[in-house]
Amino acid sequence: MKNKKVLILLLAIIAVVAIVMSGCSKKTEEAAKDAKQTVEEAAEKAEEKAEEVKETVEEKVEEVKETVEEKVEEAKETVEEKVEEAKETVEEAAEALKVLSYDEYVKAEMDSAVTIEAYVQGNQSWYDGKIKLYLQDENHGAYFAYDLPCTEEDAAKLAVPGTKIRLSGVKSEWSGEVEILDGTYEILEGSFIAEPEDVTALLGKDELINHMNEKVSFKGLKVAPSKVEGKEEEYAFLYAWDGSGSNESNSDLYFNVELDGNVYNFCVESYLCGNDTEVYKAVEGLKVGDTIDCEGFLYWYNGANPHITGVTVK
Amino acid sequence: MKKSMKKRITAIVLLVGLLLTLTACHGKQKSVSFAVPDHFDDTTPIEIVFWAKNDTNRTQVEVYRQAIEGFQKLYPNVTVNMRLYTDYSRIYNDVITNISTDTTPNVCITYPDHIATYLTGADTVTPLDDLMADPRFGLGGSEVRFDAPKQEEIVPEFLQECRIGDRLYAMPYMRSTEALYVNEDYVKALGYELPDVMTWDFIWEVSEKAMEQDENGVFRVNGQKVLIPFIYKSTDNMMISMLKQLNAPYSTDDGEILIFNDTTRSLLEEIFTHGKSRAFSTFAISSYPGNFLNAGQCIFAIDSTAGATWMGSDAPMLDIHKEQVVQFHTKVMPIPQFNPEEPKMISQGPSVCVFSKKNSQEVLASWLFVQYLLTNEIQMGYAETEGYLPVTLKAQNSAEYQDYLGRKGEDNKTHYSIKIEASELLMKHTADTFVTPVFNGSASLRSAAGQLIENTVKGARRKQEMNDAFITKLYTEVESLYRLDQIGKAAEKTEEGDAEKRPLAAESVVLLTLIPCIWAVILLYKLWQKKKTRRND
Numbered sequence: 001m002k003n004k005k006v007l008i009l010l011l012a013i014i015a016v017v018a019i020v021m022s023g024c025s026k027k028t029e030e031a032a033k034d035a036k037q038t039v040e041e042a043a044e045k046a047e048e049k050a051e052e053v054k055e056t057v058e059e060k061v062e063e064v065k066e067t068v069e070e071k072v073e074e075a076k077e078t079v080e081e082k083v084e085e086a087k088e089t090v091e092e093a094a095e096a097l098k099v100l101s102y103d104e105y106v107k108a109e110m111d112s113a114v115t116i117e118a119y120v121q122g123n124q125s126w127y128d129g130k131i132k133l134y135l136q137d138e139n140h141g142a143y144f145a146y147d148l149p150c151t152e153e154d155a156a157k158l159a160v161p162g163t164k165i166r167l168s169g170v171k172s173e174w175s176g177e178v179e180i181l182d183g184t185y186e187i188l189e190g191s192f193i194a195e196p197e198d199v200t201a202l203l204g205k206d207e208l209i210n211h212m213n214e215k216v217s218f219k220g221l222k223v224a225p226s227k228v229e230g231k232e233e234e235y236a237f238l239y240a241w242d243g244s245g246s247n248e249s250n251s252d253l254y255f256n257v258e259l260d261g262n263v264y265n266f267c268v269e270s271y272l273c274g275n276d277t278e279v280y281k282a283v284e285g286l287k288v289g290d291t292i293d294c295e296g297f298l299y300w301y302n303g304a305n306p307h308i309t310g311v312t313v314k
Numbered sequence: 315m316k317k318s319m320k321k322r323i324t325a326i327v328l329l330v331g332l333l334l335t336l337t338a339c340h341g342k343q344k345s346v347s348f349a350v351p352d353h354f355d356d357t358t359p360i361e362i363v364f365w366a367k368n369d370t371n372r373t374q375v376e377v378y379r380q381a382i383e384g385f386q387k388l389y390p391n392v393t394v395n396m397r398l399y400t401d402y403s404r405i406y407n408d409v410i411t412n413i414s415t416d417t418t419p420n421v422c423i424t425y426p427d428h429i430a431t432y433l434t435g436a437d438t439v440t441p442l443d444d445l446m447a448d449p450r451f452g453l454g455g456s457e458v459r460f461d462a463p464k465q466e467e468i469v470p471e472f473l474q475e476c477r478i479g480d481r482l483y484a485m486p487y488m489r490s491t492e493a494l495y496v497n498e499d500y501v502k503a504l505g506y507e508l509p510d511v512m513t514w515d516f517i518w519e520v521s522e523k524a525m526e527q528d529e530n531g532v533f534r535v536n537g538q539k540v541l542i543p544f545i546y547k548s549t550d551n552m553m554i555s556m557l558k559q560l561n562a563p564y565s566t567d568d569g570e571i572l573i574f575n576d577t578t579r580s581l582l583e584e585i586f587t588h589g590k591s592r593a594f595s596t597f598a599i600s601s602y603p604g605n606f607l608n609a610g611q612c613i614f615a616i617d618s619t620a621g622a623t624w625m626g627s628d629a630p631m632l633d634i635h636k637e638q639v640v641q642f643h644t645k646v647m648p649i650p651q652f653n654p655e656e657p658k659m660i661s662q663g664p665s666v667c668v669f670s671k672k673n674s675q676e677v678l679a680s681w682l683f684v685q686y687l688l689t690n691e692i693q694m695g696y697a698e699t700e701g702y703l704p705v706t707l708k709a710q711n712s713a714e715y716q717d718y719l720g721r722k723g724e725d726n727k728t729h730y731s732i733k734i735e736a737s738e739l740l741m742k743h744t745a746d747t748f749v750t751p752v753f754n755g756s757a758s759l760r761s762a763a764g765q766l767i768e769n770t771v772k773g774a775r776r777k778q779e780m781n782d783a784f785i786t787k788l789y790t791e792v793e794s795l796y797r798l799d800q801i802g803k804a805a806e807k808t809e810e811g812d813a814e815k816r817p818l819a820a821e822s823v824v825l826l827t828l829i830p831c832i833w834a835v836i837l838l839y840k841l842w843q844k845k846k847t848r849r850n851d
Contacts, residue, residue, distance in 0.1 A: 111775040128407075170776060175601040182772075228372060240400070244372035249398040302605065302634050 099166065102141025108171050114180065115168040118143055119192040121215050122297060122309060124271035126155035132271070133158060134213060134297045134307075135167070136194045142213035144179040144299070145169070154187075162191035177300040178212060196295045204262050208304055216306065217295040220314075221257035221264075225288045236286040250275045253283045257292070266294060269307040282311040290314075348440045350448045351674050354457065360392045360679045362420035365408070367399045367664060369620065369700060377695040385686045388459045392679045394421075402428070402664075406757070413438055418669040420680040426476055426749070427757040429483050429667055434754050440668040441481040445681045453685060462685045467708040475749045476665050484665035485684055486705040488696055490620035491659045491740045491747055492551055495604070495732070496645040500524065500535050500613045511654035512647050514556075517544060517614055518584070521593040524613055536640075540611045542595045544588070545603035547617040549596050550764035551660050556581050557763075558660075558748055559652040564763075569753035571798045573763060574789045582770045582785070589774035598768050599775070605633050610640030616649055619736035620663065622701030626732045646735040648743060661747035663702065694718070698728065701736025703744075710741065755801035762796040 099115050100108065108114050118135035121142075125131075130147040145167055150158060157163060169183030196217035202208040203218065225234035228243040235243070237255035245251020253268040273279045286292070296308035364382070368374040375398060382394040397419070399405045406428045412418045413435045424432075432438045446465060450457040454464040465473075472486035494512055501508055504523050509516055521543035526534045533541040546552045553573075557564050563572035588594035597603060603615030604624040615625065623631045626644040651657050666687060668680045686692065693704035694715050704710050719738065723731035740747070750756065769788055770780075778784060793799055 111772075111777075113776075128403075170772075172599070174599075175605070240370055240372075242370065242372045244368060244370055244375045244398075245400075246398060249400075251398075302638075 097168065102137060102139060105141065105143070105171070110171055110173055112171055113168070114171045115166065116141075116143055116180070117164065117166045117188065119190070119194070120158055120163040120165065121161060121194055122272060123155075123159045124269065125274075126150070126152060126159075127271075131155050131158055133165075134215070134272075135165070136192075136213075136215060138192055138194075140194075140197060140211075140214060142211070142215070142298075143167070144177060144213045144297075145183050145185075146172075146174070146179040146181055148183045148185060150185070157187060158185075162193045164188040164190040164192065175301050176303065199298070200259070203259055203264055203304075208298070209300070211298050212300050214298050215295070216298045217293065218257070218259075218306070219293045221259050221292050221294060223286050223288055223290040223292060224256040224258040224263050226254065226256050234288055236288050236290070237283050247275050247284070253280065255283055255286060257294070264304070266296075266306050266308050267299075269299070272297075272307055273309055279308060279310055282313070283308070286311070286313070347444055348670070348677060349674065350444055350451060351678055354389075354451065354678055354682070355675045356389065356391050358391060358675065360673075360676055362392065362394050362676060362680050362683060364394050364396045364683070365399060365405055365419040365422045366396055367402055367405060367423045370400050371699055373699040374696060377692060377699065380695065381683075381687055381692045384460075384691070385683050388686075389679065389682065392683070394683060399423075406431075420669055420671065420676060421683055422667055422669065423487060423664045424484065424667050425757070426478060426484060426665060426752045427760060429665075430478055430752045430754050430756055432667075433478065433483070437670050439483050440670045440677055440681075441483060442485065442668065442681070443482045445668075445678075446482065446485075451678060451682065453688075458682065458685060460686060460689055463688050463706040463708040467706050468688070469705055469707060469710075469744060471661065471744055471747060472705045475661060478752050484667040485688065487664045487666045487687055488620070488693075488702040489661060489663040489705055489740060490618050490700075490702050490736075491661060491743065492548070492555070492616055492649050493619045493622065493701070493736050493739055494647045494649050495607055495615045495617065495622075495625040496647060497607060497610070497613045498643045498645045500610075500642070503535055508645060508647070509654075511657060512650045513654060514584075514650045514652060517650045518588055518593075521588060521614065522591060525591055525593050535613075536610050538611060540606075540609075542592065542600055542606055542612050544594045544614040545596065545600060545606055545612050545616070546594075546767075547597045547603050547615075547621070548764065549598070549767035550760045551662070552616070553578070553581070553763035553767055554750055554760065555649060555658065555660055556652070559656075559658045565751050565753075565756070565759055567751045567753070569751070569755055569801055571759060571793075571801060573759065573766075573798075574793065578766065579785055582766060582788070583780055585767055586770050586774045586780045589771035592775070594771065596768060596771055599771055602633060604629070607644075608632070608640070609634055609638045610642065618662065619701035619703075619740055622646070622733040622736035623699075623730060626730075628726045628730070629732070630727050630730055644732055646732055646739060648739060648746075657743065657746045659743060659747055661744075661749050663705075690714070697737065701733045701740075703737050703740045753801075755798075758796040758801065759798060762792050762798055765792045765795065 097115055099117050102116075105114055105116055116135075116137075118137045118141065120133050121136050122134040123131055129151075130149050131145075133145040133148060135143040135145060148158075148167070148169075158165070164187070166186045166188055167180060167183050168185075169180040172179055172181045194215045196215045197211060198219060199208060199211050199214075199216045200218045200220065202211070223236050226236070226238045226243075227234060228238065237253050239245035239247065239249075239251040239253060241252070241254050250270045252270045254265060255268075256263050256265055258264075268280055268283050270280070275281075291314040293312045293314065294306070294308050295310040296306045299305050299307045364378075366378050368378070378396055378398075382396060385394060386392060402425060405422065405424060409418055409422060409424070409428070409432060413432060418438065429439055446452050449455055452465075453468070454462045468486065469489070472489050473482070476482055476484040476486055496508065498508060501520060504520055506516075506520050506523075524533065524535045524541060524543040528534060532539055535541065554564065557573070557577065560577055562577035563575050565572055585594065600606070602624070603612060603617050604621065606612035607615040607625060608627065608629060617625065623629060624633065627639055627641045632639065648657055649659050666684050668677060668684060671677050671680075688706055690704075690706070690709045690712055693706055693709035694712070696702065697704045697709070698718060704715065709715055718729070719734055721729045722734040723729060750760065766788060769792065773784060773788070774780070
C-alpha cells in the first residue's frame with residue numbers, strides 16, 4: 001500500500017515536470033522568434049546608424065579640411081604680415097641708425113628715432129647720471145641733447161668743447177624747444193668749434209627760429225631795466241626770473257636788452273655758466289644803459305630764450 | 315611649590331621681556347632720543363643753517379627772510395643762515411652728500427620720503443617727540459618766546475604724515491594737494507556739463523571728443539592747431555592716486571614693492587590709448603599744464619594747488635606771452651575719481667626736519683626756529699603766496715585767515731580766486747587725503763610710479779604696440795632704473811630677519827647670546843629640582 005502511494009506520487013511529479021517542460025519548450029520557441037526579430041531590427045538600426053555615422057564623419061572631415069585650409073590661409077597671411085612688419089621695423093631701425101643731415105633732421109617727424117653727428121659746443125652740468133649738450137655741425141646745424149645718460153667719466157669727455165659724437169635718440173619738443181631725448185652716444189674722432197652766427201638783425205623776427213640751438217651773437221644791445229613785481233627799483237639783472245634767487249644759490253641770471261625800441265629777455269643759465277664763470281660775473285657787473293655784445297646758444301622756451309655764455313661791455 | 319612657580323613665572327616674564335626688547339631693536343632706524351637741555355643758553359652765539367625751498371617765488375623768499383629776522387630778534391644770540399633751493403631733489407642729493415661729511419644743515423625743508431633715506435645714516439635726524447612734548451621748550455611751551463601753536467592745534471593728519479615708524483621726525487610746514495583746473499567753456503562747447511565729482515571716465519571721454527579736427531588740422535573746439543586736452547603735471551601722483559582710489563597694491567609699510575600688478579597694467583593700457591590719440595600728455599613730455607591751459611590749448615590741467623597762481627586767464631603768474639592768453643572760465647575741482655562716493659587725493663607739501671648735532675643748544679635753537687615757522691604770521695604769509703594751506707588749525711581758524719578766504723576774487727593778486735579756491739579745496743577735503751608708506755627707497759618707488767606712465771605715453775607716441783612684451787619690458791626697465799628689486803629684497807630680508815645683509819646691533823648680539831644662556835639656566839634649575847625631589851622621596 002505504502003509502495004503504491006509512493007509510485008502515485010512519483011508519477012504525479014513526473015507528470016508535473018513533463019507539463020512544465022512542455023510549457024517551457026513553447027516559450028523558448030516564441031522567445032527565439034522574438035530574439036530573431038529583435039536582432040534583425042537591431043541590425044537594420046545599426047546599419048542605419050552606421051550610415052549616419054559615415055555621413056557625419058564625412059561631413060566632419062570636410063569641415064576639418066575646410067578649417068585647416070582656412071587656418072593655413074590665415075597663418076600664411078599672418079606670417080606675411082609679420083614678415084612685412086618685421087621688414088618695416090628693420091627698415092625703421094636702419095633709418096633710425098642712418099646718420100641724418102641737419103635738413104633731414106628738421107624734416108623728421110616728432111617722436112621719431114633719429115641719429116645725428118655733431119660737435120659739443122657747450123654743456124649743462126652733469127647731474128643724476130645725465131648731461132645736457134649744445135651740439136652743432138660744420139653747416140650750422142644745431143641740436144640740443146636733453147638729459148643724455150652718461151657716466152661721470154664720460155661726462156668729463158663730453159664737456160670738452162669740440163668733441164664729436166654720434167647721437168641716437170628721439171626727436172621731441174618741449175615748450176617749443178626741439179631736442180633729442182632718450183639718447184645714446186658714441187664719441188668719435190674729430191673736433192670742431194663753431195663760430196657764433198650774428199643774428200642781431202633777426203631779433204624779434206620769425207626767421208630767428210631757424211637758428212634754434214645755434215651758437216649765435218648779438219651786437220650793440222643796450223641793457224634795459226628789469227623790475228621786481230611790486231617794487232619800483234630798477235635793476236640791470238635779476239637773480240632768477242622774478243628776483244627771488246641769489247648768487248649764493250647759483251641762481252640763473254635774467255637781464256633785458258633793448259634794440260630798436262624792442263626789449264628782449266636774455267638768460268645766463270647757471271647750470272651752463274655758474275656763479276664762478278666770467279659771464280656770470282660780467283652780468284652781475286652790468287649797469288642799465290650799458291651797450292653790450294653777447295654770445296650764447298639760441299635756446300627756446302615759449303619763444304627765443306638765449307642762454308648767454310659771453311658778454312662784452314662796449 | 316608656590317615659590318617655585320613664582321620663580322618659573324619670573325623667568326618666563328624675563329625671557330619674554332628680553333625677546334620683546336630684541337624684536338623692538340631689530341630693523342629699527344638708528345636714531346637716539348634727544349635729551350632736551352634744562353635751559354636755553356642765550357649767552358653763547360649759535361649759528362644754524364637752514365636749507366629752504368621756494369617755488370621760484372619772491373614772496374616766499376621774503377616770508378623766509380621775515381621768519382629769520384623775527385626769530386633772531388627774539389633769540390639775539392642765534393644767527394640763521396639760509397640757503398635757497400628751487401628743487402626738492404637737489405636738497406635731497408645735497409643732504410645725502412653732506413651726511414657722509416657730517417656737514418648737514420641744522421634745519422631743512424624736506425619730505426618724509428627723503429627723511430627715510432637720511433635715517434639710514436647713524437643718528438642723522440633728530441626725533442622730535444620729546445622736544446615737542448617738553449613743557450618748557452615744546453610746542454607752545456612755557457619758555458618759548460613767541461605764540462607757538464600747541465600740539466592739538468596742528469592738523470592731526472598732517473602731523474601724522476611726519477611719523478616714520480613710531481617716531482616723529484619732522485613737522486609739517488605747508489600742505490597742498492592736486493587740483494584739476496578745467497576750461498569749463500570748452501567742456502560746454504563739446505556738449506558736456508561738468509559733473510559734481512570728476513570721474514576718470516568723463517575726463518577720458520571728453521578729451522577724446524576734443525580731438526576732432528577739421529580738414530586743415532585745426533581742432534574744432536579751440537580753433538587752433540595745438541591742443542592737448544588733458545595734461546597731468548606729476549605722473550608719480552597720477553599713478554599713486556589711481557591705485558589708491560582702486561584700493562590696488564602699491565607697497566607695504568615695510569617696503570615690499572607691489573606696484574607691478576594687473577591693476578597697474580590695466581591703467582597703463584587705458585593711458586596708452588589716450589597717449590596714442592594725443593588726447594593725453596604729461597609735463598615731462600609736453601611742458602607745464604598751466605601754459606597750455608592759459609593758451610586755450612588744454613581743457614583739463616592737473617597740477618598742485620600750490621601752482622594755482624599760474625592757472626587761469628587772469629593768473630598773476632604767467633609763463634607765456636600775454637597775447638597768447640585766452641579768456642575762459644576756470645573751474646577748480648578735486649582730481650578725477652574712480653569712486654565718486656569715496657574721493658581720494660594725495661597730501662603733499664614741505665615738512666621741516668632738524669638734523670642731529672653734537673651741541674644740544676644748537677639742536678634746541680633749531681627746534682625753536684622750526685616752531686617759529688609754525689606761527690600764524692609765517693604760516694599765513696607763506697600759504698597766501700600760493701594755494702597752500704596752513705598746517706595749523708590755529709592759523710586756519712584765525713580771523714585774519716578767514717578774512718583772507720572771504721575776500722576771494724577781490725583782486726587778481728593776493729585774493730586771486732583760483733588760488734583761494736585751491737586752498738579751500740584742500741581745507742574741505744583734508745580727511746580725503748592720503749600719503750604713501752614711507753621707507754628707505756619709497757622716494758624711488760614714487761619716481762618709478764611716474765616713470766611707468768611717462769614711458770607708456772612715450773611708447774604710444776612712438777608708435778609702439780601695447781602688449782605683453784611692452785608691459786614686461788616696461789616693468790623690467792623701470793624696476794631696474796630705480797633699483798626696486800633691491801628695495802624689495804631688502805624688505806624681504808628685513809622680514810625674514812636676514813642677519814647677513816643687516817648686521818645686528820651690539821646690544822642685539824648680547825641679547826641673542828643671553829637667551830640660550832637663560833634657557834640653559836632654566837633647564838639646569840629644573841633638573842636640579844627633580845633630582846632634589848627624588849632624593850627627598
